[in-house]
Structure formats: structure tokens, C-alpha cells
Amino acid sequence: MSPDRFIFGVVMLPLLGAAIAFIAKAFGRDRWTKGLEYLGAFVGLGLPWVVMVATLPLVLEGGALEGVVGLWNPAVGIFYRFDGLAWMVNLLGFSVAGAAWIYSLGSGPKGPAFTAVFLIQTSALAATSMTADIFNLFVCLEVMGIASYVLIASSDKPGSFLAAFSYLMVSGTAMVFFLLGIYGFYRLTGYLSYQGIATGLASLPNFGGVTGILSLALITAAVAIRVAIMPLYGWLPDSHALAPHPVSAVLSGVLIKTPLFALSRVLLLLPLGAQAGELMGYAGAITALVAVVIALAQKDSKRLLAYHTVSQIGYVVAAWGAAIAVGVHTSLGALLMAGAFLHALFHALFKGLLFLSVGTATDTAGERNVYQLRGAGRILGRAGERFPVTTLTFFVAALAITAMPPMNGFASKTFLTYGLKGTWQYSLLFAASLGTMASFIKLSRIFWPPKKSTLTEPVETNPDKPMDPVHPARKIAQGLLALACIGTGLGAPALFALTTELFSSGPRAAGTTLGALARAPQLYSVDTLQTTLWILIGGIMVFLGAGTPWGSGLLRVVRERPRSFRGLFVSFSLGVAGLSAWLLFI
Amino acid sequence: MILLFLVVLIVLSAYSVFTRDLLHGVIALSAVSLVSALLFYILQAPDVAITEAAVGAGVSTVVFVWAIRSTERKKRQ
Amino acid sequence: MTPRRVFSALWSILPLVISLVAVGAILIPIFLESTPWPVEARNHLEDQGVAESGAQNLVSAVYLGYRAFDTLGETIVLLVAVSGTIGIIARAKGALAKGFDREDKGSPVPAVALAAGTTSLSAPPPRLRRAKTRTDLLEVVTGKLGPVVLVFGFYVMLYGHLSPGGGFQGGVVIASGIVFLALGGKEGASTRLTEAGVLARLEAMAFFFLVLAAFLGMFMGSGFFTNFLAGVGLPSVGFIILLNIIIGLKVGAGIGFMGIAMLSRVEGAKGEEVNHD
Numbered sequence: 047m048s049p050d051r052f053i054f055g056v057v058m059l060p061l062l063g064a065a066i067a068f069i070a071k072a073f074g075r076d077r078w079t080k081g082l083e084y085l086g087a088f089v090g091l092g093l094p095w096v097v098m099v100a101t102l103p104l105v106l107e108g109g110a111l112e113g114v115v116g117l118w119n120p121a122v123g124i125f126y127r128f129d130g131l132a133w134m135v136n137l138l139g140f141s142v143a144g145a146a147w148i149y150s151l152g153s154g155p156k157g158p159a160f161t162a163v164f165l166i167q168t169s170a171l172a173a174t175s176m177t178a179d180i181f182n183l184f185v186c187l188e189v190m191g192i193a194s195y196v197l198i199a200s201s202d203k204p205g206s207f208l209a210a211f212s213y214l215m216v217s218g219t220a221m222v223f224f225l226l227g228i229y230g231f232y233r234l235t236g237y238l239s240y241q242g243i244a245t246g247l248a249s250l251p252n253f254g255g256v257t258g259i260l261s262l263a264l265i266t267a268a269v270a271i272r273v274a275i276m277p278l279y280g281w282l283p284d285s286h287a288l289a290p291h292p293v294s295a296v297l298s299g300v301l302i303k304t305p306l307f308a309l310s311r312v313l314l315l316l317p318l319g320a321q322a323g324e325l326m327g328y329a330g331a332i333t334a335l336v337a338v339v340i341a342l343a344q345k346d347s348k349r350l351l352a353y354h355t356v357s358q359i360g361y362v363v364a365a366w367g368a369a370i371a372v373g374v375h376t377s378l379g380a381l382l383m384a385g386a387f388l389h390a391l392f393h394a395l396f397k398g399l400l401f402l403s404v405g406t407a408t409d410t411a412g413e414r415n416v417y418q419l420r421g422a423g424r425i426l427g428r429a430g431e432r433f434p435v436t437t438l439t440f441f442v443a444a445l446a447i448t449a450m451p452p453m454n455g456f457a458s459k460t461f462l463t464y465g466l467k468g469t470w471q472y473s474l475l476f477a478a479s480l481g482t483m484a485s486f487i488k489l490s491r492i493f494w495p496p497k498k499s500t501l502t503e504p505v506e507t508n509p510d511k512p513m514d515p516v517h518p519a520r521k522i523a524q525g526l527l528a529l530a531c532i533g534t535g536l537g538a539p540a541l542f543a544l545t546t547e548l549f550s551s552g553p554r555a556a557g558t559t560l561g562a563l564a565r566a567p568q569l570y571s572v573d574t575l576q577t578t579l580w581i582l583i584g585g586i587m588v589f590l591g592a593g594t595p596w597g598s599g600l601l602r603v604v605r606e607r608p609r610s611f612r613g614l615f616v617s618f619s620l621g622v623a624g625l626s627a628w629l630l631f632i
Numbered sequence: 633m634i635l636l637f638l639v640v641l642i643v644l645s646a647y648s649v650f651t652r653d654l655l656h657g658v659i660a661l662s663a664v665s666l667v668s669a670l671l672f673y674i675l676q677a678p679d680v681a682i683t684e685a686a687v688g689a690g691v692s693t694v695v696f697v698w699a700i701r702s703t704e705r706k707k708r709q
Numbered sequence: 710m711t712p713r714r715v716f717s718a719l720w721s722i723l724p725l726v727i728s729l730v731a732v733g734a735i736l737i738p739i740f741l742e743s744t745p746w747p748v749e750a751r752n753h754l755e756d757q758g759v760a761e762s763g764a765q766n767l768v769s770a771v772y773l774g775y776r777a778f779d780t781l782g783e784t785i786v787l788l789v790a791v792s793g794t795i796g797i798i799a800r801a802k803g804a805l806a807k808g809f810d811r812e813d814k815g816s817p818v819p820a821v822a823l824a825a826g827t828t829s830l831s832a833p834p835p836r837l838r839r840a841k842t843r844t845d846l847l848e849v850v851t852g853k854l855g856p857v858v859l860v861f862g863f864y865v866m867l868y869g870h871l872s873p874g875g876g877f878q879g880g881v882v883i884a885s886g887i888v889f890l891a892l893g894g895k896e897g898a899s900t901r902l903t904e905a906g907v908l909a910r911l912e913a914m915a916f917f918f919l920v921l922a923a924f925l926g927m928f929m930g931s932g933f934f935t936n937f938l939a940g941v942g943l944p945s946v947g948f949i950i951l952l953n954i955i956i957g958l959k960v961g962a963g964i965g966f967m968g969i970a971m972l973s974r975v976e977g978a979k980g981e982e983v984n985h986d
Contacts, residue, residue: 050932051927051932051933052927052933053933054923054927054933054934055927058920058923058924058933061781061785061920062920062921062924064916065913065916065917065919065920065921066917068788068792068912068913068916068917069910069913069914069917071909071913072906072909072910072912072913072914073910073913113932115777115778115933115934116774116775116777116778116926116932116933116934116935116936117932117935118761118774118775119753119757119761119775121749121750121753122750122753122754122771122775122776123775123776124775124776124778124779159792159796162792163789163792163793166785166788166789170782170785173782181776181779182776182778182779182782185778185779185782185783185786186782188782188783188786189782189785189786189789192786192789192790192793193789195793196789196790196792196793196796199793199796199797200793200796207797223732226736226739229739230739230742232747233739233742233744233746233747234742234744234747235747236746236747236748236749236750237747237749237750246747250744254744256738257738257739257742257744260735260736260738260739261739263735264735612724612725613724615728616724616725616727616728619727619728619729619731619732620727620728620731622731622732622735623731623732623734623735626735
């Protein structure tokens with residue numbers, strides 16, 4: 047069978063798995079339900095790897111599978127394009143989703159309905175990565191969205207309904223504007239495929255004029271809401287902090303990046319896409335710094351992690367936007383794009399691991415407040431964890447996110463900032479690294495030994511209380527992700543080469559050759575290690591500074607800043623207006 | 633005719649946004665759906681009209697009313 | 710009103726005004742666009758739509774033929790929305806839906822049993838109690854109207870390739886028919902169609918067949934989501950009829966399931982006690 051016949055397996059196999067899980071739910075006899083559910087999960091999360099492996103040779107050669115779904119006429123049908131970019135995004139999605147599903151066996155909500163919705167979310171990720179049709183992109187984003195609202199609401203934390211609801215409302219509103227943007231393009235060109243829109247616009251005088259620009263702005267801003275960059279991030283912290291741990295891992299790790307890479311296909315083809323990418327890149331750099339300051343101010347450990355997601359996605363978007371602005375066919379652009387993708391991939395691994403390990407620690411201790419919880423390692427030990435998997439995996443992930451060698455975060459941040467050196471974004475990202483370091487010193491205090499003098503230790507006060515043992519599924523998932531973090535860190539130069547290779551068939555229009563463009567920057571040079579040392583020292587100083595009365599006062603102001611439901615919508619309309627103004631008057 | 637329907641649409645939607653009573657808002661929304669279904673029919677899109685009438689005026693109104701019925705009415709402060 | 714109050718009132722609506730102005734300024738140029746409408750897709754459909762898809766109704770041809778993949782996505786949106794709603798309804802009672810179970814298995818409250826869709830298999834299906842909120846008029850009218858509405862729904866669903874309508878529209882009408890039957894069903898007179906467990910199974914099976922229909926094209930047709938019926942020698946319109954039936958049953962069962970779950974929750978909550986309002 048030729049690959050273009052079974053390539054949709056990456057989308058349809060998770061759906062088939064979801065269908066099996068739904069059947070397990072509807073026909074539930076106790077004996078069969080579990081088996082059917084696991085069969086569904088295997089079909090949905092295991093079998094797609096076969097498709098991935100089968101398409102690897104083709105993708106490595108720089109080929110791409112293109113065509114119309116169902117072989118209908120291209121004037122009306124849906125275009126898809128499976129290339130290196132899609133392959134990489136699928137790799138990201140299936141690895142984190144697989145680990146998160148295994149973890150979910152030992153925690154939080156589970157059962158056939160959860161599995162089914164989770165698989166549908168995974169399927170939407172795969173579909174988003176390979177669509178080349180703007181209306182199909184809309185549908186994929188909708189499916190992805192509705193699955194995540196349901197998964198967020200499946201948490202038993204108080205406030206999770208409200209978090210899911212505000213996410214639903216904001217992104218629902220944004221999707222209406224996305225639809226209006228589609229209308230604008232269709233009104234101008236009569237096509238829905240990216241390629242059709244691009245050629246249609248090129249044949250119009252002035253590229254479609256104001257309508258073309260505004261449609262682009264609407265589509266970009268609506269996707270930016272899903273990516274959660276600075277003015278549009280407000281929905282994220284609540285929903286990621288209140289979702290069940292495995293869902294948080296997937297939401298933070300994969301779900302917010304897939305739309306970004308899907309958007310890069312649009313922006314690289316359309317006129318003015320480079321300018322839109324440029325502005326998003328600036329917003330990303332600002333996001334990286336501002337979000338980390340807010341993260342440093344948080345008390346709740348998962349909320350702290352959620353703000354870090356915003357900050358790290360800011361890194362990705364900063365490099366991604368700069369790559370789009372200079373064009374990915376230049377050597378700088380290719381370097382930046384590969385750096386952005388690698389950071390997205392590595393962030394998915396280590397942030398997924400952070401959510402899972404912190405989730406295990408806080409669940410076992412029954413306390414999520416960073417200032418209250420101490421000695422989590424010992425608590426876990428009492429809960430039957432002989433070998434301190436959770437503690438070790440947490441520190442692996444923390445070293446990775448703070449960009450300490452030899453973890454994967456060090457490699458991707460080095461690649462990413464190398465391309466930005468000399469710009470003002472670089473200074474912002476450097477400052478953000480200090481904040482990341484400081485806040486992870488703060489978060490790692492939950493594993494420090496408890497202070498004798500403090501009275502506020504709800505768990506330590508009754509050491510005889512029997513504890514729920516840590517489920518082995520949790521340990522397996524954490525161990526897998528930790529190995530992935532270290533392994534990708536050691537193999538980062540090879541991965542970098544692979545990524546640039548794959549991207550050469552990637553989001554660009556075909557025809558140009560990448561050649562020996564992006565050469566990986568030296569990973570372990572005096573320069574990079576010196577930078578790391580500065581970040582370490584600076585981070586410790588920021589951490590100490592935050593502990594002073596003046597510092598903690600400032601952080602309290604940040605923590606208690608007014609946030610409102612209405613603010614989400616106002617910031618969206620201001621974001622759209624700002625982007626439109628930028629595109630119109632640049 | 634079309635213009636009249638459009639004006640009615642705007643008035644009803646504005647009413648449903650600004651009314652204090654959720655039930656009134658839902659009924660106004662259902663009327664919005666009904667009027668837009670008529671509008672779609674006039675504009676020769678019978679498929680869309682059927683969908684709008686069945687989903688907008690029918691099912692979603694019922695779901696909204698049920699949701700409101702399971703809440704409790706608070707005294708005005 | 711003092712000037713101060715006026716000022717603060719203005720200040721509070723300022724964000725609203727700014728947002729409306731910003732969004733309006735962006736949307737108006739798009740709506741006022743004056744380039745000639747593109748005609749390529751329209752001409753193509755007019756010339757070859759019927760021949761390529763076999764459906765007289767070109768709307769069906771687009772959403773079940775050319776863009777069936779989008780339709781699959783929208784069907785999934787509905788499926789997930791229904792299953793999320795059921796989960797929330799069941800948990801709002803203080804127990805957890807069976808699909809989302811944790812330690813707590815939940816007490817067998819009627820709403821939960823219904824919502825779970827599975828518990829009702831062992832226990833007899835809970836009858837909808839005759840509550841104060843229901844009248845003879847309602848029961849008689851809905852009970853008599855229900856079968857008629859169901860037949861109409863099936864008509865809309867089955868003839869979607871010829872006349873306006875199709876799986877989605879027909880499915881919604883079928884769902885209203887199911888809810889009518891549930892509302893009008895007197896003690897002991899209800900059909901199996903109003904049992905949540907049956908609807909949940911119907912929905913799951915329909916979704917399974919929808920995914921299967923997309924898959925079969927890979928093996929029997931010429932690729933994913935291609936018309937596999939044409940591959941075995943049937944008229945090509947068969948694919949659209951098949952998809953219409955599957956989608957209609959899925960939508961009908963899904964929305965009907967949700968309706969019955971909500972209905973029993975409302976009845977259960979309001980039935981015993983006197984109305985507050």
C-alpha cells in the first residue's frame with residue numbers, strides 16, 4: 047500500500063480507538079469494559095507509531111504527501127500535506143499523549159469516557175498538524191478545543207468548571223472571528239486551501255487590499271489565543287492549573303504548540319504573513335519575561351507551572367516569529383525555526399514531566415501551596431516509594447527547564463537564543479531565564495527537608511496517617527519522560543540536524559533547497575557554559591531578592607493584580623486591533 | 633422584507649443581551665433563530681434554514697430552558 | 710447623578726466601547742468588500758457536482774462528499790459535547806458519571822443511572838415521574854406528536870441527497886421526537902427508544918461505523934474517506950445515503966440521550982419539592 051493511502055491513520059486510528067472506548071462505555075459489562083478500553087487506547091496511541099515509522103523514510107528524503115482528502119475535485123475538496131513539520135508535530139503529540147495516558151491509569155479521572163475524549167484530542171492534534179485547508183483547520187481547532195474543555199471540566203478541583211467555561215467562551219469567541227477571517231479570504235479568492243488562497247491573493251490587485259490584511263489579522267489572532275501569547279494568555283493559567291495532571295501535561299506540552307506550527311503554514315504562504323509573524327515574535331519575547339515574573343509570584347505549585355508554560359511558549363514564539371520574519375529558507379530562519387521546534391518538543395517533554403511529578407508529590411502530600419509543603423520526598427517515601435522516582439524525575443525536569451547542561455532544555459535554549467543574539471528579544475529572553483531559575487529554586491523547595499520551627503505542616507503533623515501508595519503507572523510514565531529528557535539532551539545536536547533536514551521539506555513552498563544551511567551552533571563552548579553560569583548566579587540572586595520584604599511585596603502586587611472574565615474579551619479585541627493596525631501601517 | 637427581518641434580528645439580539653431575566657433572553661434568542669431561519673429560506677438556503685430552525689429554535693432553546701430550570705431564582709439585591 | 714457617578718459609569722463601560730469600536734472597525738471593511746464574487750467552486754459544483762457525487766442536493770454533495778472530513782470533525786464536536794454534558798450533569802448531583810469514575814462509584818440516583826447509561830441495564834429503567842410541572846395537555850400532545858416527528862426526522866435524514874435536509878437536520882428532528890416520546894410516555898407506555906442505555910449504545914455504534922466508513926476507503930476504495938461503495942460496484946450516491954443514515958442516527962441518539970438525561974435531572978430535582986418561584 048502506498049503511503050498516501052494509510053497516512054490518515056495518524057488521525058483515524060485515535061478516532062477508531064475513541065470509538066472502541068465509547069462502545070466499551072455504552073455496552074459496559076464489567077469484564078469487558080476494561081479490556082475494550084485498553085484495546086482502544088492501544089489502537090489510538092500505539093498503532094499510529096507504525097504509520098509514523100512507515101512514513102519516516104519518505105519524510106527524511108524531503109518528500110511530502112499532498113493531496114485532497116477522498117480524492118475529490120480540488121476546487122471544493124480538502125487539501126492535506128504531510129511533511130517533515132507534520133511528522134515532527136505528530137512525534138511530539140504521540141509521545142507526550144502516550145506517557146500522559148499511562149499516567150492517567152494511576153491518577154485522576156479515568157475510565158472509558160475519559161480515554162475516548164483523550165484519544166479524540168490526540169486525533170485532533172494529528173489532524174491539525176497536517177491540514178492544508180483553512181476551514182479544515184477551523185474544524186480541527188474546534189475538535190481540539192471541545193475535547194480540552196471537557197477534559198478540564200473532568201477534574202474534581204473546585205473551579206475547574208469555571209476555568210473550562212471561561213476557556214470555552216474566550217476561544218469560542220475567537221473562533222467566530224476566525225470564521226469571519228475565512229469568509230474574508232473566501233470572498234476574495236474563492237478557495238479554502240492555503241495554496242489556493244495564496245495564489246488567489248497574488249492575482250488580486252494589492253493582494254486583496256484591506257480585506258486581505260484584516261482577514262489575516264483575524265485568523266492569526268484567533269490562533270494566538272490558543273497559543274496563549276501575551277495579551278491573550280488570560281484563560282490558560284486557570285485551566286492548566288485546575289485540569290487533571292495528565293491533561294495538564296498534554297495541554298501544556300502539546301496542545302498549545304500545535305496551532306502555532308499549523309499557523310506557520312498559513313503565514314509562510316500568504317502575503318504579509320512575515321509581518322504578522324514578526325509581531326507575534328515580539329509579543330512572544332515580552333511574554334517570556336512577563337509570564338515568568340507572574341510565575342515567580344505564585345503560591346500554588348501547578349499554577350506556577352502553568353505560568354511557566356506561558357513563559358516557555360513565549361520563547362518558542364519569539365524564535366518562531368523571527369524565523370517567519372526572515373523567511374525559513376534563509377540560514378538564520380532555518381536555524382531559528384529548528385530551534386523553536388526543538389524547544390517546543392523538549393518543553394513538551396520536561397513540562398509534561400513537571401506536571402506529572404509535581405502532581406504526584408502534591409497529591410500524595412495533599413498540599414499544593416509552595417510555601418507550605420516541605421519534605422515531599424520523605425512523604426513520598428512513606429507512601430511506599432522506595433526508589434525516589436518522583437523526586438529524581440522532578441529534578442531532571444527542573445534542570446531541563448532552567449537550561450542546565452546536559453538536559454534537553456539547555457540544548458534547545460542555546461540553539462534558540464543563538465539565532466536571536468544581538469537583538470532586544472535576546473535580552474528579554476536572558477532576563478526570563480533568570481526568572482525561570484529563581485522560580486524553580488522556589489518550586490524545588492517542596493522537596494527540601496522540612497524546617498523544624500514552622501508550624502504549618504499539615505502532613506508532617508500526623509506521620510502515622512496511612513497514605514495511598516503511588517501507583518506504578520505514574521512512576522512508569524514519569525520514568526519514561528525523564529529518560530526522554532536526558533536522552534534528547536544528549537542527542538540534541540543530532541536531533542537538531544534531523545529537524546533542519548525535516549523542515550527542509552517543511553512549511554515552505556516546494557522548490558527551494560535548504561542545502562547545508564543551518565549548521566548547529568557549538569553546544570558546549572566556553573561561551574554557552576559561561577552564559578549558563580551567569581544564569582545560575584543571576585537566578586539565585588533573583589530568588590534571594592524575591593525573598594526580601596521589598597521583593598515579596600512586589601510579588602504580592604503581581605499575584606493580586608485584578609483579573610476578570612471581561613478582561614479576556616477586551617484583551618482579545620485589543621489584540622486583534624493591534625495586529626490589524628501593525629499590518630495596515632507597517 | 634429582508635431589511636425588516638434584519639432589523640428585527642438586531643433588536644431581538646440586543647434585547648437578549650441586555651435583559652435581566654435569563655428566561656426572557658433565551659426566548660428572544662429562540663426568536664432570533666426563527667427569524668434567521670426565515671431569512672435563510674428567503675435567501676434560498678433551505679438546508680441551512682432547516683438546521684437553524686431545528687437546532688437554534690428547537691434543541692438549544694430546550695437545553696437552555698432546562699438549564700435555567702435547574703437553577704434557583706435569587707431575590708434581587 | 711453626581712458628575713462623579715457619571716464618570717465612574719462611563720469608566721466601567723469604557724472597555725466595552727473600545728472593544729466594540731475595535732471589532733467593528735475590523736469587520737466593516739470585510740463586509741463592505743466590493744471585488745466580484747469568485748465563481749470557480751460554484752461553477753464546478755453546478756457543472757459536475759451531481760455527476761461526481763451522485764447527490765441531487767448539492768449541499769449534501771459538499772458536506773458528505775467533497776468535505777466529508779470536516780463533517781466528521783463536526784460530528785465529533787457534537788459527540789464530545791454530549792459526553793461532556795452528561796459527565797457534568799451526573800457530577801452536579803454530587804456523584805460521578807460512570808465514564809469518569811474515580812474511587813466513588815456514586816449512589817444510584819436516577820439521574821446518575823440514566824446519565825451513566827450503563828447502570829440502567831441491570832436496574833429497570835427509571836420511569837419519568839409525573840411531576841407537578843407536567844400537565845395532561847403536555848403529555849397528550851407530545852405523546853401523540855412524538856411518532857409523527859420521528860417519522861419526519863427519518864424522512865429528512867433518508868432523503869437528504871434529494872431534498873433539503875440530511876443527517877444533521879434529520880438527527881435533530883429525531884432527537885426531538887425521542888424527547889417528545891419521553892415527555893408523553895405514561896407509566897409503562899414508554900418505548901425502548903427513550904431509555905438512555907439504548908441511546909448511548911446507538912450513538913457509540915453509529916460513531917464506530919462512521920469511523921469505519923472512512924477507514925474502508927483505504928482498503929476497498931482508493932484512499933482514506935473515498936467512496937468505498939463505488940469500489941464494489943454500487944451507485945456512488947450510496948455513500949452519501951449511508952453517511953446520512955449514520956450521522957442521523959448518531960446525532961439523534963446523542964442529542965436525545967442528552968435531552969433525556971437533562972429531563973430526568975430536572976424532573977428529579979423539581980419533582981419532589983414545590984416550586985420556589
